[in-house]
Amino acid sequence: MSSAVILLHADDNVVVCRRAVTAGERISIEGSADIIARKNVEIGHKLARFALPQFSKVIKYGAPIGSMTESAEPGDWVHLHNMKSDYMSAHTRAVTGDEP
């Protein structure tokens, strides 16, 4: 396997982990600079390909999938803690259960 991540579309500013990656791991991406994973990240999760400013669109499959609520550096994990849907809020067990 050539890379730990997959770039789904040339316009994407995130990449998807093809396997679990470890903090500090150098990751090569076809057609752009290497990134360093800043945290341990599970298979199927996303890493920032570039610096992503707050309020910028997250692009995956060449299409917007939400907006950054905080800025992220290249190699940062991109998920619910720093991005949100532009359509409707996601729910987790924390917001549906009795205890937060």
Add this chain to the structure above:
Amino acid sequence: MIANGYLRNDGRKGIRNVLIVTYLVECAHHVARRIVEMSGDSQVHLVGFPGCYPNDYALRMMKALATHPNVGGVVLLSLGCEGFNREDLAKHVAGSGRGIDTVVIQQSGGTRSAIEHGLAAVRRIKAQMDGAVVRTPFYFSDLVVGTICGGSDGTSGITANPAVGRAFDRLVTAGATCIFEETGEMIGCEGPMGERATSPEIAAAIRASIAKAETYYRAMGFGSFAPGNAEGGLSSQEEKSAGAYVKSGHMPIVGVIKPAEIPPSPGLYLLDIVPDGAPKFGFPNISDNAEIVELMACGAHVTLFTTGRGSVVGSAIAPVIKVTGNPDTFRRMSEDMDINAGRVLEGLADLDQVADEIVELIKITATGAETKSEELGHREFILTYKTFEPSAPSCFPRSAQLR
């Protein structure tokens, strides 16, 4: 020819020959379940509707399911005082040429005697079914395949779902009927989806179904997005939608149907699963099996179920083929998974190879071979309240409108 089918009077063909024991209110559930258990026959399946209040959708669904081509006989279990129109359902089934009997628990003398009567009815109808069976060549043009995803994660949209999309392309090209649904998980995809419609009316119906889904889910307060989706790396409804949409493949969309409407001719259809009118009975489909039941009510012989996190469900009436996109899930739950599309992530297969494998497994399943969930005895079924208006004629292919 891909298999030997079971010919029904309406000309449709099944790939299974099951008898369904159907409870018409929760109060008859125990009796129905005991009949199925005591029959000791893996081709006797339990289905039912729990509510006491009548519902046109539930009646239409039950009529469609009881006359599904995989079903050869029906035993209805009624408590006696519920709202379900058992006479109407029984008449419809009898009109289809199938063996049918109704056991009314209050008339039969209670639990023990209703079980006895029901069991006798099952044995009698099963013997008739086996005696009168007509086997006939089953072609791709006879085949209806549905797809859903459940327990999606960040791998689903890049492995299992596009592989199913390519399998759909192959099946439609071979003359089969394919149905995709989950309009609540296609929010944000209505533009490109509309461009695949074969008429402006169908394009408008596609866009309207997605707009309806967005309104409905907004009223419910939640999108179709479960905690496990987030744990698996999906961060938003639109990210999940983009991944779910690719299950539909690349073929033109020839029609938009609603639950219990049978596609009139082969091709790719969108099933609009969100109820019409003001939100009334809660979430459109409360769990994955509700979607499988609707696909079956549209005639699906088999359902392709893509999963990342790892669902284990199967279904009564029609086999479920589970395709996991996550190689870790496949290793952890290999007994439950029919196909490992996660090999794509590991560079061990490409999407076309997985698509070929899916089509091959459908053909084998059509010959009677059991899928993993069938082997494990999964026969889930759920049907709840909904409201639908019939689809406009313009939602169907033009060739069908001329008939």
